[in-house]
Structure formats: structure tokens, C-alpha cells
Amino acid sequence: MSSTRSLAPRVIRLSALTTALWTLPGASWAGGILIYEAGQEGAGLANAGAAALATDPSVLMNNPAGLTELPGTQISANGQVIFGDITFSRDAGNQFDGNEGGNALQYLPGTSLFVSHQINDQASIGFGMYGNFGLALDYDDDWAGRYFTQESAIIGVSLQPTYAYKINDDLSIGFGPRMMYAYYRTEVAVNNNLLGLADRPDGQLEYEDTDFGVGFNIGLLYRLDERTQVGLAYTSKVDLEFSDRPSVDDISNPLLNLALRRLDVDNLDIDMEVPQTAVLSIAHDLDPQWKLLASLGWQDWSEFGNIGVEVDADNFGTSRTVDRQYKDTWHASVGAQYQATHQLRWSMGVGYDSSAVDDEDRTVDNPMAExxxxxxxxxxxxxxxxxxxxxxxxxxxxxMDVEQTKQRSGNSLSGSYDNAALHVIGGGATWRF
Incomplete structure (x- = not known):
């Protein structure tokens, strides 16, 4: 599953302040998965055959070796928009006042650009600019979960120069460094109610920064026979380190002021790890019109679960071992392409991703699910x-059921997201020279 709280599907790890007083959320991915869609034609296959099908330069995002299948020079430009419904509903177990937050999922537009060039019969080069994660959650400021999160966004743009080489008629290899520029922002309310004995307006914490990280994509493409290709691709992790002074306003609770001084929030570092991934794909020409495709994938979400430091207005104290119990996820998809005429080709696919969290570990700042x-x-x-x-x-x-409790005070936010869904609409053009 491009913000970020829903981006819940993201491949990331985060080290920061969380919960009680506030939660600095990680990138939220829709459902706890990477967003496979970047507006390219292959988005119509639900990631089926992503590492084995090379019909345009966007293949370098999934398997750099696929560039050897593209003749001449090709340019693919794409756009898309992500929208949907991520709406929280309280239940009888909720202990926080406030409304239900409204639909937290914002519209998120995106673009991508891919270029390939065949140097000779064996070597090809390419370049891609794309964002395969980035969603945003924006709850009402006074909603029941405002002390966990109000608004968050993470937007990542990858730049990937790529080189591919055909070792022989059947086997190709490709490699490309992946340079990612990321923007991170979060807002969360601060509870000034001192030990439940005072009635003060909420304070506000804001955090915003950008960073640059580097990883790599590598892949193999092997032709089993004239009608069948198999692709195997690996994407390394990308380490991001955000460092900024949070903006903290209207803190009237003396215990919170003391806790913030102890936590040295004048220089808050948040380390995120965009997870490593692996995918195995197959593409088979059933006949001149039908092509069948499938993929199996893995994402290293288990590196995303440690989020340190908690501060609580009702029970002063700090903790640096808040483990969200994230686990690795698995992906499976099948799809087909139908060449209806010489000019017209249809694509269709269905895919499944497991959840990076169990139901009891789900949080409102990153509501992930299968x-x-x-x-x-x-x-x-x-x-x-x-x-x-x-x-x-x-x-x-x-x-998606949620019951999130502040470790120090024991107060719980309880409810569910019912019928949560994302819609991704995209389109583009490919020029061949």
C-alpha cells in the first residue's frame, strides 16, 4: 500500500516520542503495505507479474533487469490520485472525549517518470523518478484520539538511475541505486489536564523535517522458454533520519514542561527504515491474446516496530521501549492481460497482503491491516x-478494531475503522523512438 498514517502500509521503522502526551507517528501506509501503484500500466494488475513483465520503462521500479526487453528509447509519464475512506468510530470501551475524527484520508496526487535507452543488443540504461509510498491522515483537531495523532504525512520520492545487461539470450541482470528524498510532518495535541484535577485547553506539538537516504534495486530476468519469463528482484532498505526541534505551544501543565525538559525535545531525532523487499514473478503467454501473470513478495516490516519515549499528563514518567510488535508481511497476486485488438490491451488482477500488526497491536496513527x-x-x-x-x-x-492505551495513565482509545478502503486512479502515456 502513496499518507501517511494510512499509509499504514509503509516499510518503515521509527524511533521517537509516542503516545501518552503525544505520538510522533511513522509513515502511514494504507493497510500496512507498500503502495505498488505509481500510475503505470502495470498498476492494473495488482502487482501480478511486476518483476517479469516488461512493456514499458516503469519495469525498472520493480525489476531493473527488465530494461533489456525494451528496444530503442522509451519514455513513460504517469499521474495518479489516491483517495478513500479511513473513518474511526468509538465504542463503549473508549475513555477519551471528543468526536470521531471524520474521514482521515486525504486526497494524494502523484506523478512518475521513467526513461529507458537500449545502448546495444546487450546493454540498456534507464532512469526513474517515482513515489511508491506516501499517504496522509488528517483527523479533526478535537477528535477523541488527538493525544495520539491529529495529522501526519510522509512523502517519499525516489530517483533511480539503472543499468541492465543481457548475459545471454535467456538471462538478464539489472542494478540501480535508489536515492530517496523524504518529507515528514506530524501534529498532535498535548493534554494539559494535570492529574485530572484541572481543566486546561490542549497544547499543540508540531514536527517537520526532510531527509535524503540511499538504497538499491537489483534484479534478474530469466526466459524459461519462448512463452514464459521469470523475474526475481530485491530492494534494499533505505535509512532516513529526521532531526528537528519540535514546535510545542500552550503547555500549561508543569509536569509536562518538566518531562519535556528531561526528554531534551530541543533536538528530536526520528529514525525511519524503509523496509527491504523481495518479489518473485512469472509471466506466461497462454496464446497470442492472453498473458497470465503472478507474483509472490516479502516485506521486512519487523524492523519498523520500536518507537521510543512516552510522556503522560496523568502519571509523570518516560519510557524508551515502546514496541509496536510489527511483523514481516507477505504478498500474493495473480492477473491477466488480454490483447483484444492490435491497438487495445486490457489488464486485470487481484492481490493480497498480510497485515504487519495483529489486531491487539493496531494504532490510530498507523492503522494497518491485511x-x-x-x-x-x-x-x-x-x-x-x-x-x-x-x-x-x-x-x-x-x-479494523483499535484499542490503544497510554502506558503510564492506562487510559484507552477504543473503536474501529469500518469498511476502510483506498481508491487509486491513474493514467499516462508511453512514447517509443
Whole structure:
């Protein structure tokens, strides 16, 4: 599963202040998975065959070796928008006042650009600029979970120069450094109610920073026979380190002021780890019209779970061992392409991602869950040098129960997200020279 709180599906690890007084949230990914969609034609396949299918330069994002399958020079430009419904509902176990927050999922537009060039019969180069994670959650300021999060966003843009080489007629290898520029921002309310004996307005904490990290993508593409290709690709982790002075306003609780001084929030570091991933894909030409595709993937979410430091207005104290119990996730997808005419090609796919958290470990700042993808797309060849495409993906998260408790005070935020879903609409063009 491009913000970020829902981005829940993200591949990241975070070290910061969380809960009680406030929670500095990590990137939220829709449902706890990476966002596979970047507006490209392959988005209509729910990631099926992503590392084995090379129809345009966007393949370098999934498997750099696929560039050897593309003749001449090709340019693919894409755009998309992500929207949906992530709405919290309280239940009888909730102990916080405030409303239910409204639909926390913002509209998130995105673009991508991919270029490939065949140097000779064996070597190809390419370049990609894309964002495969980045969603944002924006709750009402006075909602019941405001002391955990009000608003958060993480936007990551990757730049990837790529080199691919065909070792022989059947085997190709590709490699590309992945340079990621990331923006992170969060807002959370501060509870000034001292030991429950005073009635003070909430304070506010804001944190914002950018960082640059580097990883790499590497892949193999092997032709089993004239009709079948297998791709294997690996994406390394990317370490991001945000460091900024939080903006803390209207703190009238003396215990909180003391706790903040002890925590040295004048220089708050947040370390995020965009997880490593691996994917195995197959593409098989059933006949001249039908192509069948499938993928199996793994994402290293277990490196995302430690989030330190808690401060509580009702019970002064700090902790630096808040473990969210994240676990690795698995992906499976199947899909098909149908070449209806020489100009018209249809795509369809279904995919499943396991959840990075168990139900008892889910949090409102990163509401992750298992998810299903249903995707469809169409590609139309205007002429020999120009293709246009449109794609749609439904990411279904379903019902997500949440019971999040401040470790120090024991107060609980309890409820659920019912029928949570994301919609991704994209389109673009590919030019061939």
C-alpha cells in the first residue's frame, strides 16, 4: 500500500516520542503495505507479474533487469490520485472525549517518470523518478484520539538511475541505486489536564523535517522458454533520519514542561527504515491474446516496530521501549492481460497482503491491516510510437478494531475503522523512438 498514517502500509521503522502526551507517528501506509501503484500500466494488475513483465520503462521500479526487453528509447509519464475512506468510530470501551475524527484520508496526487535507452543488443540504461509510498491522515483537531495523532504525512520520492545487461539470450541482470528524498510532518495535541484535577485547553506539538537516504534495486530476468519469463528482484532498505526541534505551544501543565525538559525535545531525532523487499514473478503467454501473470513478495516490516519515549499528563514518567510488535508481511497476486485488438490491451488482477500488526497491536496513527487489491486497466496504442493507458485499483482494508492505551495513565482509545478502503486512479502515456 502513496499518507501517511494510512499509509499504514509503509516499510518503515521509527524511533521517537509516542503516545501518552503525544505520538510522533511513522509513515502511514494504507493497510500496512507498500503502495505498488505509481500510475503505470502495470498498476492494473495488482502487482501480478511486476518483476517479469516488461512493456514499458516503469519495469525498472520493480525489476531493473527488465530494461533489456525494451528496444530503442522509451519514455513513460504517469499521474495518479489516491483517495478513500479511513473513518474511526468509538465504542463503549473508549475513555477519551471528543468526536470521531471524520474521514482521515486525504486526497494524494502523484506523478512518475521513467526513461529507458537500449545502448546495444546487450546493454540498456534507464532512469526513474517515482513515489511508491506516501499517504496522509488528517483527523479533526478535537477528535477523541488527538493525544495520539491529529495529522501526519510522509512523502517519499525516489530517483533511480539503472543499468541492465543481457548475459545471454535467456538471462538478464539489472542494478540501480535508489536515492530517496523524504518529507515528514506530524501534529498532535498535548493534554494539559494535570492529574485530572484541572481543566486546561490542549497544547499543540508540531514536527517537520526532510531527509535524503540511499538504497538499491537489483534484479534478474530469466526466459524459461519462448512463452514464459521469470523475474526475481530485491530492494534494499533505505535509512532516513529526521532531526528537528519540535514546535510545542500552550503547555500549561508543569509536569509536562518538566518531562519535556528531561526528554531534551530541543533536538528530536526520528529514525525511519524503509523496509527491504523481495518479489518473485512469472509471466506466461497462454496464446497470442492472453498473458497470465503472478507474483509472490516479502516485506521486512519487523524492523519498523520500536518507537521510543512516552510522556503522560496523568502519571509523570518516560519510557524508551515502546514496541509496536510489527511483523514481516507477505504478498500474493495473480492477473491477466488480454490483447483484444492490435491497438487495445486490457489488464486485470487481484492481490493480497498480510497485515504487519495483529489486531491487539493496531494504532490510530498507523492503522494497518491485511488488504485485498482489485485492479483493472486499459492500454490503447494511438500509433506505433505512442501508447495511452488508464488504471484503477481498489485496496480493501475492511474492518479494523483499535484499542490503544497510554502506558503510564492506562487510559484507552477504543473503536474501529469500518469498511476502510483506498481508491487509486491513474493514467499516462508511453512514447517509443
Amino acid at each position: 488488504s485485498w487489491r482489485l485492479a483493472a486497466g486499459v492500454n490503447y496504442q494511438v500509433d506505433e510510437g505512442l501508447d495511452l493507458h488508464m488504471v484503477y485499483t481498489l485496496i480493501w482494508l475492511g474492518d
